[in-house]
Amino acid sequence: MTAIDLKGISHMFEARGTTLRALEDIDLEIRENEFVTLVGRSGCGKSTLLRLMAGLLRPTRGAVEVGGRPVTRPRPDVSLMFQRSALLPWRTVIENVMLPVDILRLDRRAHRARAEQLLALTGLEGFEDRRPNELSGGMQQRVALCRALVHDPSVLLMDEPFAALDALTREELSLELQRIWGEERKTIVFVTHSIQEATLLADRIVVMSPRPGRVARILTVGADRPRSLGLTAHSDELDRVGAELHELLFAREPERSARG
Amino acid sequence: MSSPTATAEGVDAAPGRSLGTIAVRLLLPALTFVVLVGLWWLATIVFGWPSYIVPTPLEVWQEMSDQRSILASSFRTTLWEALVGFGLAIAIAIPCAVAIAYSRLLELTVYPALVGLNAIPKIAIAPLLVIWMGFGAGPKVVMVVLICFFPIVISTATGLKSTPAEIAELSRSLSTSTLQDFLRFRFPWALPYVFVGLKVAIALAVIGAVVGEFVGATKGLGYVIVASGQNANTTLAFAAIVLLSLMSILLYYAVALLERVVVPWAEET
Numbered sequence: 001m002t003a004i005d006l007k008g009i010s011h012m013f014e015a016r017g018t019t020l021r022a023l024e025d026i027d028l029e030i031r032e033n034e035f036v037t038l039v040g041r042s043g044c045g046k047s048t049l050l051r052l053m054a055g056l057l058r059p060t061r062g063a064v065e066v067g068g069r070p071v072t073r074p075r076p077d078v079s080l081m082f083q084r085s086a087l088l089p090w091r092t093v094i095e096n097v098m099l100p101v102d103i104l105r106l107d108r109r110a111h112r113a114r115a116e117q118l119l120a121l122t123g124l125e126g127f128e129d130r131r132p133n134e135l136s137g138g139m140q141q142r143v144a145l146c147r148a149l150v151h152d153p154s155v156l157l158m159d160e161p162f163a164a165l166d167a168l169t170r171e172e173l174s175l176e177l178q179r180i181w182g183e184e185r186k187t188i189v190f191v192t193h194s195i196q197e198a199t200l201l202a203d204r205i206v207v208m209s210p211r212p213g214r215v216a217r218i219l220t221v222g223a224d225r226p227r228s229l230g231l232t233a234h235s236d237e238l239d240r241v242g243a244e245l246h247e248l249l250f251a252r253e254p255e256r257s258a259r260g
Numbered sequence: 261m262s263s264p265t266a267t268a269e270g271v272d273a274a275p276g277r278s279l280g281t282i283a284v285r286l287l288l289p290a291l292t293f294v295v296l297v298g299l300w301w302l303a304t305i306v307f308g309w310p311s312y313i314v315p316t317p318l319e320v321w322q323e324m325s326d327q328r329s330i331l332a333s334s335f336r337t338t339l340w341e342a343l344v345g346f347g348l349a350i351a352i353a354i355p356c357a358v359a360i361a362y363s364r365l366l367e368l369t370v371y372p373a374l375v376g377l378n379a380i381p382k383i384a385i386a387p388l389l390v391i392w393m394g395f396g397a398g399p400k401v402v403m404v405v406l407i408c409f410f411p412i413v414i415s416t417a418t419g420l421k422s423t424p425a426e427i428a429e430l431s432r433s434l435s436t437s438t439l440q441d442f443l444r445f446r447f448p449w450a451l452p453y454v455f456v457g458l459k460v461a462i463a464l465a466v467i468g469a470v471v472g473e474f475v476g477a478t479k480g481l482g483y484v485i486v487a488s489g490q491n492a493n494t495t496l497a498f499a500a501i502v503l504l505s506l507m508s509i510l511l512y513y514a515v516a517l518l519e520r521v522v523v524p525w526a527e528e529t
Contacts, residue, residue: 103440
């Protein structure tokens with residue numbers, strides 16, 4: 001089953017009289033329950049692509065379908081997570097997780113149980129009544145993940161969700177995300193700058209090239225799950241894909257490296 | 261303690277420390293106050309000022325208790341003017357700020373007008389207010405509104421426009437209505453900013469009321485000061501000034517306390 005279908009997507013931004021081609025001719029099918037990472041250098045349009053899938057932007061050309069229905073506006077079956085937790089400081093942890101339930105006017109009692117279950121799943125049991133500013137960055141992102149999952153969306157879109165965390169927390173959360181994905185089967189599209197993250201998490205890696213953003217290559221990661229950077233069992237496959245990814249990202253257009 | 265453990269000590273230490281902090285936070289300002297009063301007293305002795313130039317703290321204290329009833333009713337008058345004006349300023353300023361934050365057109369038209377209006381020294385308008393509105397509470401309240409309005413508008417509009425991009429996107433991704441977006445995201449986000457404006461405004465409110473009373477009044481602490489000036493009753497003027505400072509301080513801390521209750525997540529300033 002195709003979960004997300006991008007058909008001939010092109011997207012342009014108007015800025016100061018000039019037209020910026022952000023994305024050009026993107027065709028991509030993402031299967032149900034697949035974990036796809038989007039990798040590319042800054043300015044390759046991967047965040048734009050994510051926002052098109054979320055219905056926050058409408059493509060200039062082409063069509064986006066999620067679950068067989070065209071995306072024309074944000075939908076409750078598609079959830080978003082950002083680099084910053086976007087937790088509301090005036091709400092407690094559990095209230096933050098319940099936010100989509102409140103706004104979408106879903107059954108509070110049933111979802112309350114689910115919220116608690118998700119918090120337990122992410123190791124936040126006992127933190128329900130804390131406020132976000134009492135939590136570490138990693139814990140805040142865990143809460144944001146619970147919030148993104150509470151109303152049981154079929155698609156989870158993640159825009160560099162661990163990029164602001166320190167390296168250890170980041171790795172820890174990557175492993176945790178795999179585990180949660182194992183229990184809560186979702187289609188996940190995960191934007192990242194990190195080669196390690198991309199290879200560790202993905203079933204398929206979509207490598208994008210910038211100006212205008214295009215799909216340069218799609219790599220399949222065959223390693224068994226759960227994967228870990230600590231286990232040598234999968235490291236050959238992860239290393240191979242990682243090296244290939246490295247080649248793709250750095251070998252092209254080396255003159256751009258100075259700009260980052 | 262029969263079983264002192266590391267854990268028990270850790271648990272004990274926390275409230276002890278916070279109690280110490282509270283004591284220190286009350287004691288130090290009190291100490292400053294005592295030192296200032298002491299210096300004032302010392303100065304009256306050292307320079308030998310007569311009490312119609314600078315009275316001693318004790319004389320002021322005596323005057324306060326002698327004139328208890330007139331000072332109390334004046335205090336109430338001025339406090340009432342300041343509070344009503346402050347309340348009205350909030351009631352007008354917050355809708356204005358919402359309009360400015362939500363409408364680019366209003367931001368471009370109303371906002372510069374407000375900045376221009378704020379540039380007028382409000383004290384210069386005070387005599388006109390008396391001409392227009394007489395000697396009652398009206399012109400004082402209007403003066404307070406004029407003075408308090410601007411900081412509240414600015415801070416609220418700033419707060420409403422400072423919603424972080426990811427929060428705005430979160431709101432959009434949940435397909436919120438404009439009202440939901442305002443009530444659930446933007447306004448609560450702006451509240452700490454609103455309180456910054458309120459704290460500036462409440463300090464100005466008392467000043468506004470006194471300025472209004474200076475120009476033309478029959479009661480209030482500002483009126484007491486003007487009247488005692490005419491009688492060279494410096495001691496009474498000092499008593500009124502002390503009470504005005506007290507009023508300002510009390511009002512400020514009342515707003516600060518309200519802030520703690522309403523926006524406990526805001527950073528303390």
